[in-house]
Amino acid sequence: MNDITADTPQPVPLLEDDRLDALFEFMDSERVSEEALDLFGAHGLLTALAISTVAHDRDERHALIFDTTPEFDDDQQRQSVLEALDALIDNAVDVFEGGNVPDLPFDLEFEGSDEDNEEHPARLWCAGFMEGVFLDEEAWFGAQEETAAELLLPFMTLSGLFDEEDPELAALGQQPAEATRLAGQLAELTLDLYLLQRAPAEKPAPKGGPTKGGKGKSGSKGPGKRSQR
Template sequence: MFNANNNPLTDDELDLLETFIFSESVSEDSLDLIGIHGFLSAISICPEPVPTEEWQEAIFDGEPNWSEPGQKDAISALLVRWKNEIHNSLYSDTELEMPCDLTLESDGDEEAELEIWAQAFMEGVFLREDAWFNEDKEEVTAELMLPIMVASNLFDEPEFTEIRNNKRLANQMANEIPDILVDLYLAFHAPEK
């Protein structure tokens, strides 16, 4: 359902969120901004609702040590707005603006940013894996999600390794991800004809 509370986060608000994420108040295993975008994309597409408290705790890898009054409400409100923005974009059948380049090429030993995004997306999927891969939708989900699963580098089955080793094919699949997100959303949320 469309949500009116979707003013895009400003650069200052994203900076505030990033500063908080990298503060001592939050677990070192918390998602970064690119990861949060991937995770919220999955939560927005998820076939069944995930309670706010649950998905926010997953983002922070536990409950942060809130250091001042109102901090929890302020940070939570930013995350909810960001999720609403992503959801509304998908609901409107609009290609999602990605927070990273659509390539699996990386600088040196660093993971490609798209890999970080895709790993966090899969983390969101794993919160409700049964809903994503239920009998009715399993084939559609698996087919549509293949590029994201390849990008995540979380799966070591030979077919995934083979695709990742074919740089041209892997990057071609990576470029399809914004369209795939809309297709996944519609597969779960568009009324049956």
């Protein structure tokens, strides 16, 4: 058996199975608005917000997920659901900080026809993830726009959000074998994006370094898309 090095990113669930199942059941129920994100969309959104350098408080996060306040049975259920969502994003940050990747809560394989795969959980997850990107586009793309766009391409392709404006991208994402290949990249790409967001910007070399017995000169400067539902 091959040893796994400490540098190999490991998939880590963001919630325990029973907690995830309970959250899925609630978010798939009639207690939640039809305009709300489902579990997969919420998981994708919160993963993106864990990557973003822009802070969003818990009330804002919950509003983005639910659209309108759900009809909770009681305070205990309300607390259980909201705390599970909070734990999901907190755990995502811990996973990324540990150099690991989130264990995505769905089967990555696409099978059958385009119609069969239209509501594939990976598509819903990617649409939720892109929702988080659209909230803070300037922070996501910033000074490293080309690299960020390249890393986000699989998310964009699978999300279906760009199908009308980019038929070529749509056709790519509708091929089961290609969609499966792209879905298999998602987890590791989230870590790549997290590291990209936090990589220190390169600073230009000083113009004319300090000289012995005199003052040096420094020319250093600072480091110079929408909803599914």
